[in-house]
Amino acid sequence: MNKRQARYFAIGSTLLATLVFLGLTLDSHRQFPKLTNAQNITPAVTLGKDAWHKHNCINCHTIFGEGAYYAPDLTKIAQQRGAPYLRAFLKDPSKFYDEQRHRRLMPQQNLSDEEIDGLIAFLDWVSKVDNQGWPPRPIVVTGLGAGAANATIPSTTTATDPSTSAEGAATAMTGKDPVALGERVFMAAAPACTACHSLTAGADMAGPSLAGIATRTEKTLASPDYKGTATDLTSFIRESITQPSAHLVPGAMYSANGASFMPDTYGKDLTPEQIDQLAAYLATFK
Template identity: 70%
Template sequence: MNKRQARLFAIGSTVVAVVVFLGLTIDSHRQFPKLTNAQNITPAVTHGKDVWHKNNCINCHTLFGEGAYYAPDLTKIAQHRGAAYLQAYLKDPSKFYDEQRHRRLMPKQDMTDVEIADLVSFLDWVSKVDNQGWPPRPILVTGAGIGPMGALPAGQVAAVVKAAQPPGSTPAAVGKDPIALGEIVFRTSAPACAACHSLVPGVNMAGPSLAGVATRAQQTIESADYKGQAKDAAAYLRESITQPSAYTVAGAMYSASGVSFMPATYGKDLTSDQIANLIAYLTTFK
């Protein structure tokens, strides 16, 4: 290739690159309104964004991975925790932690009820932006020790569960093990149970530790305070999964005004088999 051909090639390549870049830019801007749910940007969402900046939340937290990495990314926090939990938490974070044990670092911002509600609206809008799968996994608490598999994708959990089966087990047998299948549901449901619950005694996250949950379930239904419909531990666990507000513990930090912070959608989002398998898994924690 001589100098003239090299020059023409360089010019032509630059022109092609510029055209492709402009085309992708125009296409991105064309899709922004749909991807960001622009039609759902209400005055409350806009004010919530102002509250976010006013309180310098980004000095500790990230949204879409942008910001400080001192505290968890909050891109999907509204889906993982729910509005009721976030409102109670923002009202007074100290009620959700024992400072001696958990070293609570979240300061009380002294926001008004309107500011809290609008900030939650903003975070809810953020959680519904089509961000191509970011962040890639649920929020976890450092040191929570939720188990040897952490928050692995479903395929990896299935592979680990399969690898743990006794020699000679067939794939069909592995696929029918309700406890193994229940663990997959625990790790991978949306939102994953493991995002809020630890399996280590005394390690409470957004929800209480599930260590010994089967024993506690039996004790609960035998107590005079229990007002639910369950007659045994398995039924109580089913009730807790599908109707989390059917029975709440007075004074606990996981509910407010008799309404549990746990999502009430699992009864619809999970199949009957998934719920049965999840219960089979949880009943092993005695």
């Protein structure tokens, strides 16, 4: 290739690259309204966006991967936590964290009720933007979550597990072992249980750690303070899934105004079989 050919090749390549870039840019702008749910940008969303910038939330948090990394990414926080939790948290973050234990504490922003409602609306809008699956992992508040390397996850091949027998092994292999199926439900429910519950003792997140739930349940059912209708471990777990406000732990920051922060939609979103499987799985945490 001589100098003239090299020059023409460079010019042609530049023009082609420019055309491709412009085409992709125009196509992106064409899709922005649909991808960002622009039609759902209400005055409350705008107010929340302004509060987000006014209080410099991005100095600690990220949305869509943009911002600081000192505090959790909040892209999907509205789906993972829900409005009741966010409202109570924004009112007084100190009730959810202990600076000595967690080595960090979100400052009290003294937000007005209008700003809190706006921020919740803004974060709800953000959570519904089609961001191609980002962030890839559920939010972790305390640094420990279900699936962490040191999580205490019960084995489905223990001595008391039916899969240790020939019949049980065959059942597990055909995908009918309720404990194994319950673990899948725990990881894949929408929103995923792992977004709020840890399987590591002492690692409380938006909801309490589920390590030792079987032992705690025995004490709860025997307590005169228990307000639910469950009579045993399995029915208590079912009740906690389908009616999370049936029994609220006194003094615990997992509820506000007499209602649990846990969504009350799992009874509709999960089939009775899935709930039974989830109960069977969680019952193994002694």
